[in-house]
Amino acid sequence: MERERKVRLFILGLAILLPVTMALSIVTGSVPVSLDNFIGLVQNWLGMDVANAEEQMQAWMVVEVIRLPRTLLGVIVGSTLAACGGAMQGLFRNPLADPSIIGVSSGAALGAGVGIVLTGMLPVVMVATLQVYTVPFLAFVGGFITTIAVYKIGTTNNGTSVATMLLAGIAIGALSGAGMGILNYVADDTMLRNLTFWQMGSLGGASWEQLVFIIPIMLALQVGLISHARGLNALLLGESEARHLGFHVQRLKIRLITMTALGVGVAVSISGMIGFVGLVVPHLVRMTIGPDHRYLMPASALLGGSLLLIADVLARIVVSPAELPIGIVTALLGAPFFMSLLWKQRGRIG
Amino acid sequence: MKKMTKIAATFCLCAAAVQAQAERLVTIGPGVTEIVYALGQGDKIIGADDASKTTEGADIKKVGYHRQLSSEGLLSLKLDRIIGTDDMGPPVVLEHLEKAGVAVTTLPGGYQLEGLEARITELAKTFASEEKGKELWASVEKKLNEAADLAKAAKDKSGKPQKIIFMMAHGGTPLLAGNNTAANALIELAGGQNPAKVSFPGYKPVSAESLLTMAPDVIVVGNSTFNNAGSVAGILKLLPGIQATPAGKNGTVIAVDDTTLMGGLSPRIGDVALKLAQDVYTR
Numbered sequence: 001m002e003r004e005r006k007v008r009l010f011i012l013g014l015a016i017l018l019p020v021t022m023a024l025s026i027v028t029g030s031v032p033v034s035l036d037n038f039i040g041l042v043q044n045w046l047g048m049d050v051a052n053a054e055e056q057m058q059a060w061m062v063v064e065v066i067r068l069p070r071t072l073l074g075v076i077v078g079s080t081l082a083a084c085g086g087a088m089q090g091l092f093r094n095p096l097a098d099p100s101i102i103g104v105s106s107g108a109a110l111g112a113g114v115g116i117v118l119t120g121m122l123p124v125v126m127v128a129t130l131q132v133y134t135v136p137f138l139a140f141v142g143g144f145i146t147t148i149a150v151y152k153i154g155t156t157n158n159g160t161s162v163a164t165m166l167l168a169g170i171a172i173g174a175l176s177g178a179g180m181g182i183l184n185y186v187a188d189d190t191m192l193r194n195l196t197f198w199q200m201g202s203l204g205g206a207s208w209e210q211l212v213f214i215i216p217i218m219l220a221l222q223v224g225l226i227s228h229a230r231g232l233n234a235l236l237l238g239e240s241e242a243r244h245l246g247f248h249v250q251r252l253k254i255r256l257i258t259m260t261a262l263g264v265g266v267a268v269s270i271s272g273m274i275g276f277v278g279l280v281v282p283h284l285v286r287m288t289i290g291p292d293h294r295y296l297m298p299a300s301a302l303l304g305g306s307l308l309l310i311a312d313v314l315a316r317i318v319v320s321p322a323e324l325p326i327g328i329v330t331a332l333l334g335a336p337f338f339m340s341l342l343w344k345q346r347g348r349i350g
Numbered sequence: 351m352k353k354m355t356k357i358a359a360t361f362c363l364c365a366a367a368v369q370a371q372a373e374r375l376v377t378i379g380p381g382v383t384e385i386v387y388a389l390g391q392g393d394k395i396i397g398a399d400d401a402s403k404t405t406e407g408a409d410i411k412k413v414g415y416h417r418q419l420s421s422e423g424l425l426s427l428k429l430d431r432i433i434g435t436d437d438m439g440p441p442v443v444l445e446h447l448e449k450a451g452v453a454v455t456t457l458p459g460g461y462q463l464e465g466l467e468a469r470i471t472e473l474a475k476t477f478a479s480e481e482k483g484k485e486l487w488a489s490v491e492k493k494l495n496e497a498a499d500l501a502k503a504a505k506d507k508s509g510k511p512q513k514i515i516f517m518m519a520h521g522g523t524p525l526l527a528g529n530n531t532a533a534n535a536l537i538e539l540a541g542g543q544n545p546a547k548v549s550f551p552g553y554k555p556v557s558a559e560s561l562l563t564m565a566p567d568v569i570v571v572g573n574s575t576f577n578n579a580g581s582v583a584g585i586l587k588l589l590p591g592i593q594a595t596p597a598g599k600n601g602t603v604i605a606v607d608d609t610t611l612m613g614g615l616s617p618r619i620g621d622v623a624l625k626l627a628q629d630v631y632t633r
Contacts, residue, residue: 322400
């Protein structure tokens with residue numbers, strides 16, 4: 001009972017934290033936006049007449065066109081990455097597993113690299129416009145192909161061997177690394193910088209047109225992953241145990257892998273490589289409330305969204321008017337925190 | 351969406367009204383920033399990308415890497431106009447700026463002389479100082495012609511052009527400048543022939559053996575590389591085999607001001623090319 005209460009409190013806390021960080025993300029930035037501006041903007045949305053509307057236009061535009069989409073993108077990407085990480089760690093029964101382990105991230109990176117270098121070879125005028133579409137698309141394709149390859153290698157008539165998949169993921173990662181090396185070699189200076197920045201991630205490209213697409217896909221995926229919580233719990237006991245408990249293990253595995261590949265593929269294709277969220281967030285949650293996926297999955301999604309937003313707020317303001325790549329911030333925040341937790345708990349984890 | 355355009359439109363109107371005062375400029379790319387200074391508009395600059403060199407002590411904010419600009423960061427500078435080459439980005443940031451009523455001036459980039467001329471002419475037009483633009487370009491052209499004359503005289507005398515390579519070493523394997531680099535443009539403007547040009551585009555590491563087959567007569571390095579190595583002898587030790595090339599045997603290593611090679615050709619290219627030609631042909 002005590003545990004149950006703790007879990008409820010934790011999730012409640014996270015559910016409060018998320019809107020708070022969202023509000024923080026909307027009010028902070030290098031352009032000053034006052035409370036009056038916000039009130040004015042809401043009145044404007046409601047179709048009311050606002051006094052001195054013209055003076056407020058820039059503040060409104062910043063909130064509407066830049067901060068709101070960026071905040072929503074941060075929430076949806078962070079929560080998806082964290083939920084996918086949680087599912088992977090459950091599926092592989094390995095606390096080291098994160099989406100990169102099934103090859104999604106490395107494949108996506110290679111796909112994006114190919115996109116950046118290929119489009120970079122076209123006449124300059126076309127590059128910028130083409131890259132906007134081709135790079136995310138190729139990143140997604142790359143991630144998906146590698147996931148399928150890893151899955152095929154790990155699957156025989158007897159089902160999918162999680163251990164083989166893990167090894168295949170490492171091999172594919174090495175292969176993609178070599179591919180990236182070749183791209184780095186043939187790339188010119190501009191492409192090189194693009195590759196480097198893409199690998200460090202950014203939420204700066206958020207737009208409403210994108211969000212209309214992404215939010216429904218990612219929300220559906222998250223609901224899908226969370227609804228497999230009982231299956232993930234059963235898998236924790238072992239595959240044959242899960243089978244005895246009445247789960248169709250093979251089908252469960254395929255579903256989890258497909259959903260994760262899709263979620264991470266889309267996230268990576270839109271915001272670049274944002275490391276550490278998928279690995280650290282589910283861990284933090286597990287250390288606090290235990291491994292029950294019914295709570296672990298939604299809690300991870302909530303915390304992932306908040307964490308990425310906090311990282312993004314920092315990325316925006318520390319070097320303003322320039323901007324830090326968000327991947328640097330997530331690693332800088334995530335890694336030491338994670339290490340301190342490991343230090344405190346080192347007696348308890350086997 | 352409709353409301354958005356309305357907001358943007360009204361905002362443009364107020365931006366236009368403000369423009370009567372001094373225009374607030376953000377310049378992206380050293381090549382562009384230098385032209386703005388050369389046209390005498392430097393005091394309008396309130397922000398520039400990290401690679402641009404700006405007046406020391408002036409209140410000019412660094413706005414980051416030119417392909418990774420931040421919409422809100424830029425808007426917080428209350429800029430009226432942003433000027434850069436077609437490398438400037440990402441595109442969504444430029445869209446945001448345009449929506450906020452900022453004038454976005456995109457100039458042709460690249461390492462060709464035509465690009466530099468087009469940048470100077472278009473910027474001069476933007477600032478309504480066409481005369482100054484013409485003067486600036488004429489002075490660049492004059493120096494380049496002088497450099498070409500020096501090279502031609504030397505070639506007539508020896509019968510073949512000088513083979514010149516550009517080497518860059520910031521720790522690790524030295525890189526050679528191939529095709530499509532500002533360094534290659536500099537070599538050609540100084541009347542030299544870059545043997546690495548046919549081999550690869552961009553900056554690439556080369557093996558000692560291929561360096562021997564290139565047989566450069568002159569090795570050009572940037573000031574930063576030269577200072578790192580400390581001396582001509584230091585440069586000749588960067589790669590085994592350099593000492594066996596004609597340039598290595600004669601110790602013909604020439605250091606140039608490499609700040610002019612970053613981010614497209616700058617209007618100082620005339621000075622640098624002429625200086626290089628003088629160093630190569632009158633040594």
